[in-house]
Structure formats: C-alpha cells, structure tokens
Amino acid sequence: MIRVLFATSEVYPMVKTGGLADVSASLPEALCRLEYDVQILLPGYPDALKAARKAGSRRKVRFQLGQYNVSLWQTRLPGTAVTLWLVDCPPLFDRPGNPYKNEQGKDWWDNAHRFELFGKVGAMIATGEAGLAWKPDLVHCNDWQTGLIPVFLEPYRARPGTVFTIHNLAYQGLFSHETFRALGLPDSLWRLEQLEFHDQLSFIKGGLVFSDRITTVSPTYALEIQSPEFGNGLDGLLRHRQHALSGILNGIDTRVWNPEEDPELAFHYGQDHLKNKAKCKASLQQELGLEVKGGPLMGFVGRLVDQKGVDWLLSVMPELLEQGCQFVILGSGEDRYEEPLKQLARRWPGQMSLTLGYNEGLSHRITAGSDLFLMPSRFEPCGLNQMYSLRYGTIPVVHGVGGLVDTVQDPLDVGIDKANGFVFTGASAESLLATVNRALLVFANRKQWRQLQGNGMATDYSWKQRARTYGDLYQCILKEREQ
Incomplete structure (x- = not known):
C-alpha cells in the first residue's frame, strides 16, 4: 500500500476559503477508498484543534523547531476514516478567522515564517524525523503554502517522491529578500533557477522547481499557464518543466453535493424527478x-x-x-x-x-x-x-x-x-x-x-476516475525514483 502525506493549508470542514479546502477533503478520501494510505497534514488553526480535542484526539509527539515548541495531533477528518495531522504551534497558528489574513483583510505579517515552519514539519514527517511510526512514500503538496517542502527534502538521497499541485498560480507566496534572510534559507537558493523571483522569495517556485511532478487542476489550465497571458511570470519555468506537468480535472464529493439527499435543502429532487x-x-x-x-x-x-x-x-x-x-x-x-x-x-x-x-x-x-x-x-x-x-x-x-x-x-x-x-x-x-x-x-x-x-x-463529476489518475501518477513517480 502506497503511503501519501497530503500537505495542505485548508481542508473542509476544518477551514475553508475556497475550492482548495473541498479538494483537500474529497481527493484523499477517494484515494483511501482505492486503498492508498493517504494522511493529511494541516496547520493547527484554533477551530481545527478544538474539533480534534472534542473528538478525543491527543498529542502524539512534541519537539523543538528553532524558537518554537511544536506538537502533532492525530485525529480523523470528520465523517471519514482519513487520518488528519495538525501542526500545533500557537504563536504561528492560534489566530481567529481567515488562515492567511487578519481582521482588516491584510496578510498576516509573518506568513512566510508560518508556512516555512509548516514546510519543515512536513519534511520531518516525510523523512521520519518527527518521531511518528508512520512514514510516507510520497508527499503531495498543494499551493504555495507547501512549496518549501520539496526544497527541504531535496538534500535527502532516499527522500520520498514529491508532487506539487497548482490550484491557482495567481497566488505565489512572494516575500522580500529580507524575509529570505530572516528564514535562514541557504544562499544557494537565491538564484533565478531556484527560489528568487524578480528580487523576491517565491514559495511556489519551491514546488515548481524541486518536485518530481507538477499537476494542476484541469487540462486546459495546464496549457494556459505555459503562456504569458496566464503564467503570472512563471510561464517560462513551466514550459521548461512541461515534461513533468499535467492537468488532472478536479472532481467533487457527490455525497456532499447531491440534490436527492442534501440536508441543506428543504426539498429534494433528481434527474428523473425535477x-x-x-x-x-x-x-x-x-x-x-x-x-x-x-x-x-x-x-x-x-x-x-x-x-x-x-x-x-x-x-x-x-x-x-x-x-x-x-x-x-x-x-x-x-x-x-x-x-x-x-x-x-x-x-x-x-x-x-x-x-x-x-x-x-x-x-x-x-x-x-x-x-x-x-x-x-x-x-x-x-x-x-x-x-x-x-x-x-x-x-x-x-x-x-x-x-x-x-x-x-x-x-x-x-x-x-x-x-x-x-x-x-x-x-x-x-x-x-x-x-x-x-x-x-x-x-x-x-x-x-x-x-x-x-x-x-447525467454526467459523473465524482473523484472516482480522477483519483485513479492521481494514483497512477504516484506509482509512476515512485517507479522513476527506483531507477
């Protein structure tokens, strides 16, 4: 059974700002039904930790990471059998509301530090350094918030396979050179072909440059982002890595989104009874x-x-x-x-x-x-x-x-x-x-x-076939790494 760590900054119903949360909930569950051992890694936002504690979850490990005390909580994604790991670091994640912005709608000033730590924890789990009994064969990263995980894994000769999914290329995780210095990242990464992007640190480039494979969420978008119109300045890099890039259309959770049984509706209907x-x-x-x-x-x-x-x-x-x-x-x-x-x-x-x-x-x-x-x-x-x-x-x-x-x-x-x-x-x-x-x-x-x-x-919009496509990609990555 292939073990996959699915790293994401949001997952429904724990936290949601957009479609990433829905995908992060439904794709891992669909893969688990296909007998992949997929476990989700999520920052320990207050509501997520509260739900975990209410469900009887406990800390599994504690460790020091720089100046921060970090704990990992193990729970289940509500309504599923999917394991969910929460990165508990109160100074970085114990904040109300939106996971990325404050109450004034401004980005949290320390987002780079927050998701750099999240990336380090993901890499520690992937290399077996976090003290867990479980270790993945592959890490599936999602959007810029997870972009440093493949960077941190690169030095390891026996590292897991990596895939990075672009959910929206317009959001790149861009920070100043001063922030790059403050994070203590190696100087060797400050190059155009690494993490530097127009004199800024780009988290998303970590995923695009260092992952074994890149996916995005539809075939047409995979083509569009290789053009200047949709590439947000990264089209050249994506054309360079087009051999590793593929578009896999998202699915939807057809149990949550079902007009015949939807608990949010006062009346129910279907294709044959409208x-x-x-x-x-x-x-x-x-x-x-x-x-x-x-x-x-x-x-x-x-x-x-x-x-x-x-x-x-x-x-x-x-x-x-x-x-x-x-x-x-x-x-x-x-x-x-x-x-x-x-x-x-x-x-x-x-x-x-x-x-x-x-x-x-x-x-x-x-x-x-x-x-x-x-x-x-x-x-x-x-x-x-x-x-x-x-x-x-x-x-x-x-x-x-x-x-x-x-x-x-x-x-x-x-x-x-x-x-x-x-x-x-x-x-x-x-x-x-x-x-x-x-x-x-x-x-x-x-x-x-x-x-x-x-x-x-009448059309099937479920994850069933699309999850199989991801599974095939995982297997392909692992076979390539064995060679």
Missing part, C-alpha cells in the same frame, strides 16, 4: 426576501475579486434586472465590488439579494434554487461551482477558460442534445450579456431547458 427544484427556488426566494415568481433567477457564489469577472457582472446586471431577472449573490472581497453590489441590492429590493461573507448551507441552496449559475471568471484553474450547479440541474454560464471550458459544453458547439450550459469566449461584459440573453431564450423553451438539465445531471 418537480421539487421549483420548490427549492421558491424557498430560496422566501429566505432571501425576493419576490416569489417563476422568472429567471441567477446565482453567483465566489470571491468578489478581479479574477471572478465581478466587474463584467456589475456591468450587465442593471440591464438584466430591468428585464425582470433576479440575482442571488454570495461572497466577499474587495470594497470596489462590494459597494456597487450593495447599491444595486438597495435599488432593486425583491429582485436582488446580496450576502457578504461565506455560508456553506446558503451556497447549497443557491446552487439548487437558481436557474442559471454565473461564472464569468477572467481565469479559472478548474472551478467547482459549475460542477455543483450541473449536478443540481442549474445551468452554468461561464467564460471559456481553464476548467470551465473543460466541463461546460455550449449548444453552439455541440448541439442542444449534448450541451449542458453556455460559454462566452470574448473577455468582455458585452460577450457575457450576449451569452446570458442567449441562455434566456433557451430558458423560455421548456423542452430544450430540460434537455440541458438532464445532460448536466
């Missing part, structure tokens, strides 16, 4: 103070940031509201997007609902109750919400980038018999509006709309 979907819509309208009517209801769940195309959405909403469309928005982000959304909500009571922040239950009800789900992202490595919406018979309207174009098929491209949503290719508000209006024409045709819903709900 009647209750209309009841979910009416229930959502009532919950959020919208007028209960049958016209098109459009949902958006996500961060209110430039990446998500919120400015395009803001440009088209007034015209669509004038047409009688309703909007349900859930998310948080930059003031320049939150404020105009607040103004629209005040101007259009009964037609628009805005909920700032994040609410897992409400996100399920928006997915079930909406007719259309909008994802006008400028770039989208994979996206999970479009797969959630497809599973729930809610038709996505997406920008043709990354994982969105890998999962959504437009009637103009494949015909109504095979389509499951709508894709716009022009990077503009005008292109978004034209595609939404095209979707509304199909919405008015009940038979064609049901065809789209059925096509989306």
